[in-house]
Each structure stands twice: as C-alpha cells, then as structure tokens.
Amino acid sequence: MPNRSKLNDIGVIGLGVMGKNLALNIVDNGYRVSAFDLDPVKVTAAVAQARAEVPGRAQVLDGCNNLTDMLASLAKPRILVLSVPAGAPVDGVCSALFAAGLEADDIVIDTGNSLWTDTVEREQRYAGKCVFFSSAVSGGEVGARFGPSLMPSGDLKAWQHVAPIWKAIAAKVDGATGLPIERFEPGNPVTEGEPCTSYIGPAGAGHYVKMVHNGIEYADMQLICEAYQLLHDGLGMTPFAVGEVFKGWNQGSLNSYLMGISAEVLQQDDPLTGKPLVEMILDKAGQKGTGLWTAVSSLQIGCPAPTIAEAVYARAVSTQKPLRLALSQKLAGPAGTKLPEDEQQAFIQALESALYCAKVCSYAQGFQLMAMTAKEQGWQLDFAEIAKIWRAGCIIRATFLQSITQAYRDNAELHNLLMADSFSQALSQKQKEWRKAVISAVSLGIPVPCIASALSYYDSYRSETLPANLLQGQRDYFGAHSFERTDTPAGDKYHLNWSDAKRELHKL
Structure with missing residues (x-):
C-alpha cells in the first residue's frame, strides 16, 4: 500500500x-x-x-x-x-x-x-x-x-x-x-x-526478455511493411486502400497494436501537401540497437532467428538510399510489375495467411532464443507468464499472444512454438497460400526478406534431412574437421583421408 x-x-x-x-x-x-x-x-x-x-x-x-x-x-x-x-x-x-x-x-x-x-x-x-x-x-x-x-x-x-x-x-x-x-x-x-x-x-533477465521483445518488434514491423509494399506496388493500391485492408485484417487473427497503427498511418494525409503522408516520409529507417543485439545474441548462442535478423538488415538496406537510387537505374527486374486484376483478391487473402504464418515464426524464433539463453544462464523463465505480460501495454501486443500463453500453459517444456498443435495445424493449413504470396513477390521483383525467410525457417524445421551432410563433408575435406555417421552412435567422430589414394576412413 x-x-x-x-x-x-x-x-x-x-x-x-x-x-x-x-x-x-x-x-x-x-x-x-x-x-x-x-x-x-x-x-x-x-x-x-x-x-x-x-x-x-x-x-x-x-x-x-x-x-x-x-x-x-x-x-x-x-x-x-x-x-x-x-x-x-x-x-x-x-x-x-x-x-x-x-x-x-x-x-x-x-x-x-x-x-x-x-x-x-x-x-x-x-x-x-x-x-x-x-x-x-x-x-x-x-x-x-x-x-x-x-x-x-x-x-x-x-x-x-x-x-x-x-x-x-x-x-x-x-x-x-x-x-x-x-x-x-x-x-x-x-x-x-x-x-x-x-x-x-x-x-539481466528482464532486459534480455525486453531485448528479444524488441527483436520480435523489428520483425513484426517489417512484415507489415512488406505486406504494404506488395499491396501498393504489386496491386497498385493507394495507401488509403491498403489501410482499409489492414483494418479488416485487424479484426481477425492479425489483430495487434502494430496492425492498427499501420492502418492509421496509411490513411493519414500530409498536412502540407494533402498527399498520403506515408508517401512524403523518406524511406530510411534507423535503429537504437536492441534489434541488432537480438540478432547478435542469436548468432552467438546458435539459435536460428533469420526473420529477426532480416528485419535488422532491412533497416540497414533502407539507409543506403543513394546506392539504391543508383542501382535502381542499373539492375534489371521482371517485366511485369503488377498482378492482373482477376488475381488480386485471391492474392490479398493469400497475403493475410502469409503474414500470420511469418508472424508466428518470428515469435517462435524469439521464444526459442530466450529458452536457449535461459538454459545457458541458469534462468528459470516462465514463458506463459512472459506471453501474458506482452498482451497489453507493449508494442507487440496482439490477440494471438493469448494462444501463445495457452501453448506454454499446456506444455511448459515446449521447445519451439511450432510444436504446439494450435500453431502447427494453422501453419500447415495456411502454408499453401504463404507460398503463393512469396512466389508472387519474387515474380514481381518486390523484396520480402522477412516473409520469405520465415518460410525458409518453417521449411528447414519440417525437413528431416538438411544438406549439412554435404557441408560436413566439405569441412572434413579441406580442414579435417571430422563428421558423425548416420549408422553409428551419436558423438562418434570420423575422418576420411581425402589426400590419400586409398581414402581410408578413420574413427577418431
């Protein structure tokens, strides 16, 4: 009291x-x-x-x-x-x-x-x-x-x-x-x-959790910006019209503070010219460090967080305005720059699914990063509680944080949000539209680093086998770094004598 x-x-x-x-x-x-x-x-x-x-x-x-x-x-x-x-x-x-x-x-x-x-x-x-x-x-x-x-x-x-x-x-x-x-x-x-x-x-635990919050915030903002560019450049929609789409999305599974304010920003006129304000704002975005710290932390601990990292890179690319202006005159793009009208409504629906899936992946990356760091530091983080306190007040507050809270309540030892039935089922159902959105973006030449990296993240984790076997063979060839085998116990190391004509295999 x-x-x-x-x-x-x-x-x-x-x-x-x-x-x-x-x-x-x-x-x-x-x-x-x-x-x-x-x-x-x-x-x-x-x-x-x-x-x-x-x-x-x-x-x-x-x-x-x-x-x-x-x-x-x-x-x-x-x-x-x-x-x-x-x-x-x-x-x-x-x-x-x-x-x-x-x-x-x-x-x-x-x-x-x-x-x-x-x-x-x-x-x-x-x-x-x-x-x-x-x-x-x-x-x-x-x-x-x-x-x-x-x-x-x-x-x-x-x-x-x-x-x-x-x-x-x-x-x-x-x-x-x-x-x-x-x-x-x-x-x-x-x-x-x-x-x-x-x-x-x-x-340090609180500041670490806030740092990851900000990393997710970077990703969330960039995802929305990519959706805006796809609708504006790919469909020729005005900022006001894109704002109307965002308002509609904000009534469903994409409901969030950032979606709501994005719609408002897009529908604001410039007091000086009367044009859409967003078109008068220079496309250069800075950062204060927390997103960068999150990306660096993910690299240091070996936790994949590509969507968060790509959001940081996107801001870095945006600051290279003179170089982008120069290269825009030199580098070729696709011939078609807009989707046909009869494909546009289906694309808007596909993009909504893509944005939801990518958003889930960015949160999955952030929570996995917190879990790995907590294990290393000896912290006992309560992820259901963390999701709860992000449901209001903070920048990334969103309706689906309630689902994240429930996922961790159901399984406190959840290794990755994609393991939760509610999210694995949703992404499995929406992944076809997600792919359509990325294909359209690539065919139009519109950059979607976060939406696309999230899809690669999803595909990487659903792949039972990745090409790291070839990578390990390369490392053993030039540096004798050794490799494990699929038919021997985990931890057993082997090296092939690549320079010898007989190429004998040695157990280390």
Whole structure:
C-alpha cells in the first residue's frame, strides 16, 4: 500500500517523455512521487501537469532541486526509478546518488533499454552500495502514462518492495479473453484485470526478455511493411486502400497494436501537401540497437532467428538510399510489375495467411532464443507468464499472444512454438497460400526478406534431412574437421583421408 507518512513513496530521476509519464502514472495510482531532472524546466512542467490533469488533487508530485533533497524526501528503503539513456548516463546517475547519500538497502531501478550484460555487471559492481534492480518498460509514451508492460529482474527482495507499485501502474488485460482493458483518463487508472508485469528472473533477465521483445518488434514491423509494399506496388493500391485492408485484417487473427497503427498511418494525409503522408516520409529507417543485439545474441548462442535478423538488415538496406537510387537505374527486374486484376483478391487473402504464418515464426524464433539463453544462464523463465505480460501495454501486443500463453500453459517444456498443435495445424493449413504470396513477390521483383525467410525457417524445421551432410563433408575435406555417421552412435567422430589414394576412413 502507498506510504501515508509525510515522506514520499518513490523517486523518479529523468523527466523526459518516458520518465515524466511513468511519474504521472504512479501518482494516478495513489503513490507520492519525488521527481528530479538536470533540467529544472522539466521538473516544473511535470509538477504543473500533475496539478492541471486532476484539479483539486493534493500535491503528490514533488519537484526536487537536487538528489540530496530527493533522498531526504523518500521513505526507506528508498526506491529510485532511473529513466535515463542506456550506457554511461546510468552509471553517472548512480555515482551522483552515492555522493548524495544513497544507502546499501536503497533500491535503484534502471528502466532504460540497457544491454542485459551491462545490467548483470552493474548489480555485481554496486553490491553493498545499493540494491541495483532493473525493469524494462515497453509501450512508448502512452504506455508509460496509462499502463506499460513491465519486465523486472534482479534481487527478489527488492521485487517484493517494488511489486505493489509495478502491478498498480502496469497495463491490464481481461484474464479470460486476453484483451487489453484500456482507459486513458488522468486520475482514473485501470485497476481491474491482470497486470502486465511479473518477476522475470535474476539480474539481466528482464532486459534480455525486453531485448528479444524488441527483436520480435523489428520483425513484426517489417512484415507489415512488406505486406504494404506488395499491396501498393504489386496491386497498385493507394495507401488509403491498403489501410482499409489492414483494418479488416485487424479484426481477425492479425489483430495487434502494430496492425492498427499501420492502418492509421496509411490513411493519414500530409498536412502540407494533402498527399498520403506515408508517401512524403523518406524511406530510411534507423535503429537504437536492441534489434541488432537480438540478432547478435542469436548468432552467438546458435539459435536460428533469420526473420529477426532480416528485419535488422532491412533497416540497414533502407539507409543506403543513394546506392539504391543508383542501382535502381542499373539492375534489371521482371517485366511485369503488377498482378492482373482477376488475381488480386485471391492474392490479398493469400497475403493475410502469409503474414500470420511469418508472424508466428518470428515469435517462435524469439521464444526459442530466450529458452536457449535461459538454459545457458541458469534462468528459470516462465514463458506463459512472459506471453501474458506482452498482451497489453507493449508494442507487440496482439490477440494471438493469448494462444501463445495457452501453448506454454499446456506444455511448459515446449521447445519451439511450432510444436504446439494450435500453431502447427494453422501453419500447415495456411502454408499453401504463404507460398503463393512469396512466389508472387519474387515474380514481381518486390523484396520480402522477412516473409520469405520465415518460410525458409518453417521449411528447414519440417525437413528431416538438411544438406549439412554435404557441408560436413566439405569441412572434413579441406580442414579435417571430422563428421558423425548416420549408422553409428551419436558423438562418434570420423575422418576420411581425402589426400590419400586409398581414402581410408578413420574413427577418431
């Protein structure tokens, strides 16, 4: 329960978009907040907004002039939320807090997009100086203000202190349907339903799960973009018309936050020219690193995540605008650039199936990556719980996360989502249309790196035999790397003496 003494319950350091909105969210849920930022204008603005949003509400957001004043204003053990950029700023704030009188049992929560290995290192380095805790936050500005998805990890006792606040401010879902319960009214928070937060595990686990969330987010966004280009370039549809298709898809199995906002973006006119806004936005997309970290992690641990990696590559290709302009004048493409009208409706239906199948595969890649890393790190991740807390508040929230939750409830040891009957049956039924969509894309010369890579992922896992046998023969030929045989026990190694005329086989 909120602290009812004159001291405040929690401090928020960093009042940018995320920090300010988290502070206001905490205030809405009945807690007293101390707020600080290096920019005093931001402090004043946050205090003024808290007053203006709910006229007559008691002063519950106190602006602080410095960290010493902030520490003095908080009940012990102090809980301090850091909403600052990842990297050096986190350590800079921690050093300043130590100088201001932070104590060993005070809890410092990093809510930024920190690299998970940095979080592990910080918990070890700051042991004895404070309880360094972390909680990844997803949902953007609106999520932070009215209910984000929160992925906390670290010291379990610290979580027990933080949990009441985190469960109060998190997004909520209807437990039976998995649908978000949303209300965007300052001073009137959602209190019913299941909170989209749960203790993830030891230090670094929460930031790792958020990192993978962002990798899936990259893939999800790119998949939708590929569908847009296929409809726009392959069928000649206007952005508005594509938006109408997306609205329809958003009523079915593809229902998601990203599908909904994509439809809205496509139907927005440019205030300056009156043209579709999307056609006035330069086709160059940047990244902040989490998608890249996910792809790198998958390579390091040996977990196939091609759709996530291709989404990162797609952003990299998009930044090569001058080179693309030059090569567009030199490289030939197919003669036909649009599908005939009598094929278009069937293609739209096939593309819906392709998008669903590719989306399932990208989630399968992300969950398998988390499982393999958890095994390596000794984490006990609850994947049903992770799917649950992604059902609302976060960027990848989607109706079918309820199905993922159920799949892991039915089998907590599920090695890959494609093993779940609900998904294996759906993909098996839709794979014919998926292939048609990819064939059409290839014949039209429209790049679909994520939709196509997901199909290759699906085909690779349904293949009992892959050509890695030839690859192992190649490696043994040029590097004597050895190989296993199909007719001997696993682990037995063999080498053929390729340079000898007799080519004798040797067991190693």
